[in-house]
Amino acid sequence: MMADLSTNEALLRALKKASATTPTPEELRRQRVSFILGIVKADSGITRARVEDVLAEQEGKKAS
Numbered sequence: 001m002m003a004d005l006s007t008n009e010a011l012l013r014a015l016k017k018a019s020a021t022t023p024t025p026e027e028l029r030r031q032r033v034s035f036i037l038g039i040v041k042a043d044s045g046i047t048r049a050r051v052e053d054v055l056a057e058q059e060g061k062k063a064s
Helices: 009-019 025-039 048-058
Strands: none
Touching (some): 025 048
């Protein structure tokens, strides 16, 4: 027997609200850093600070 599934109305409202907004450049940057850290191996030695430094260099915001 399959259970009846339903979606929480508050979650649906939050998703609708989020889909109607444009992320700020800072939010996009934080997402980018998080994504990069999520795909590198935990024992790689790569730190959040290093990822942020490399991104800043690529964006021309920091001398290499």
